[in-house]
Amino acid sequence: MARRTRRNTSTTTAPDDAAGHVPSVRESYARLRDARQGRLMHSRRMRAAQLKGLGRLLAEGEKDLLDALADDLGKPHVEARLTELDLVKHEVEYALHHLADWMEPQHAKVPIMLQPAGAKTEAQPKGAMLIMGAWNYPVQVLLGPLVGALAAGNVAALKPSELAPATSRAIARLVPRYLDPRAVQVLEGDAEVAAELLDLEWDHICFTGSERVGKIVAAAAAQHLTPVTLELGGKSPAVVLDGNLHAAARRIAHGKSLNAGQTCTAPDYVLAVGQGMEKLPEIIHRAFVRFFGRDAQKSRDYGRIVNRKAFNRLVSFIEDAEIDRSVKVIGGHYDAADLYIEPTILVGVSPDAPIMQEEIFGPILPVLAVDSLDEAMQFIGDRPSPLAAYLFSERPRPHAAFEQQVRAGAIAFNVCNLHAAVSTLPFGGVGASGVGSYHGKFGFDEFSQLRPVFSKTALVDTLKIAYPPYRKGKEKVVRNVNLGFNSRKRVDVKPGDKPGL
Template identity: 40%
Template sequence: MPELKYNSAAEIDDAYETLQATFRAGTTRPLSWRKHQLNQVVLLLRENLDAIVQSFAGDLGKPRVEVITGEVGPIVRRTIQSVALLDEWASDERVAAPDWQQSWSPTVLKRPKGVVLVISPWNFPVFLTFQPLIGAIAAGCPAVLKLSEIGPGVSTLLADLLPKYLDRSAYRVINGGVPEVTHLLRLKWDHITYTGNGTVGRIVAKAAAEHLTPITLELGGKSPVLIDPNTTNLKIVAKRVLWGKSRNAGQICVAPDYVLIPRAAQDAFVEAIKEAAAELRLDDALASTDSYGSIVSEGHYRRLRNLMTTSSGTIVVGGNTNEERRRIAPTVYRDVKEGDSLLEGEIFGPLLPIVPVDDVRQAIEYIDAHPRPLVLYAFTEDPEVKQALRDETRSGGLHFNDVLSQAGVDQLPFAGVGESGYGNLTLKYTYDEFTYLRGSVDIPLTLEPNLSTRYPPYTPAVIEALAIKSGAVQAPTAAATASA
């Protein structure tokens, strides 16, 4: 594993001042320049695919297929779409004002916010670094990228590659730990995007508030899976849920965190889980190099092992571990009760507790009584259950009859709500995060006669006319005027 080189305070300040000067000079303003930088992102990812895959080896041990389908591929696709759609996104928009204001040319201008800070996580270090970056580039914003020190392999590679492809006067990589992040957060940014946990999210939000800086927070949380056994094929459900929990060793912000199922159906679901585990060959998880990954660090491995030893649930699948390789086989627990260690915080690992409830109604009440998750999964074909979930629950996303797949729909916003964060990402939603809308009018001097009533002195007739024009007073009807 490479040793990650941390940036000094002087290097951080230099990056900040350079990017500020670049923005003031208007370098990032032309759409042609933005498109070139976006095309450079595509080149970076495509020309260095093998090196990117290899960089995951010591960090997450992420299989090649997961790097291609979950890290590189989606960003290449979305970057190409951003280039194609940028002219449309960035076009000024004339608004439909009243007839008497149309000659003012009322227009919404779309302008970059300025220099932005992107703090990305270790679990999807390519995808979750480049997704906000391509939005910042498209919007015309220079950006500092603070990469995660927990994944030194990927962070070292990206720090080496980005200056070779992107304009260094506009885009810089900063590596470091808590002191470096603290230094970055003391500076005044025009927007901050942070992806990670709620504890750090609160620190970022507090620091941003000192400068009234707008922020985007993607904070994850405990994403539940509600299963309605009355209308659901449990074998398919078990396979889909277990697959989702196994990806990236469960270290995904939208991973299924726990299952809610009526207790009368728990035995049948457990049997379906066992069949799915055999079909997915989860016994190979500790040794596989092409299907399953590792826990990112010894600290996270110990945290998960502690959850395993303190849970009162009964293991029905998995339970095997390999400390040397930081591997934990996908592990499913049944009969997990409120207050269990597995239900205290986001698991962020390949452990899946099954929480039995009386019925679907109690499951909905359970979800509504807990912090708002980043995503709510529900397996049901009952229109009434679906509508109840739409109306009675709150979550960043609501997705039926599969897990994780929603992240591959480019046109959907990716966002949390409440404790799971705020702000939107994905394609135009990301562009919009780094863009502010600037209202503009251009009132010709030749229209001065039309504005004469706004100047004093105000006669009763003028006051009445202004009151009617402003809407404060209803205009007299034709009948009223005739009778008068």
């Protein structure tokens, strides 16, 4: 597969097209704060205009973005379109369709004691957001959260990953053409730029990346008590119990080979349950061959590893497995000059092996044998909570057990990754795999302040009963007032009552 020459990482901010000036981080931040103070994005008309601009960016800038993704990651255009651009386009269309409903205040009931009164909740913009993208899906995880941020009425600074420099430059070039620079600023650069951004006081930070950097982001945000959304990943397991093994193998192979395995929701390892699973690794291998041929390096549909550092890390896993005679390696070819690693299956890996201690984030798939579904769920539960957990089974009882006992950001049955493409589902982790969620209405809610509004007339002061002095008669009346919504039923809890009685 021919690959374009990689370029040097940019360390500057995006140019201001109107003035031909490259603003500093502080200047961009000041511009966004001014727009926040001026309530630039509060109206539905302005929010919709920016969302439509983002939609045009994705449509008219498609070729630039696809070429950049090929430069950075060797992504085939079809895969990049499906997993990057189309997902964000759908988010834009979904937000535009539902924006008016999302912005509508919601009526809230008022307890009888406080009536007459009115109450509602209204979604208010949080203000100025910082969105920090990742290199593995540098369009989707940067512009996807931007959809929710704009729909919620925020202004935003976008920090693309410097590890995907061509995509970073393309986004920095396109955003000012289609979005109001008062509302959205792109700031390119390395870790120094990221540190300078994190030193500023934002109203919300959304970060996608590793757990290690996520902790740095959370610590920086804590200095200003800034709320965060962290999408971090983890070792997402695929448990194969029963059903059509060939279909399961194809779906696991597809989920693992997307973006050459550099996907946060990719199946990180397989737990093959019980007897009859001995052939599963070979079946998965045949699925890889069916997708990419005997030599995946020649396939136009298979990507590459992002850089030499990531490549060397992944190769070390393969080399460790080749040294261990108890491990069977299926595949394992690689080419440093091309940053190519063949889809590789490792059979018989020890749970204590280095590859099982961290997220693989590459096209290497350990397959471990377990005796039962209970053992598989215990195996998952003994480790940090993953971003997703997959069970391949056609029986409802294992489905129910898996849902109840496995803690993960998402659960999916008989498929991998696809839940992240559904706008009506939240996307996010739990524990070590993340904090908060977005997509669709969940992104609107995540990046909004749900503000309560309470209103009560003063023409007749019905609160006199609550004013001091609290003489004996008034205290008795107050204690017998029903604070709930049902005036005909009152439940008194007496001292000494046991829970549940």
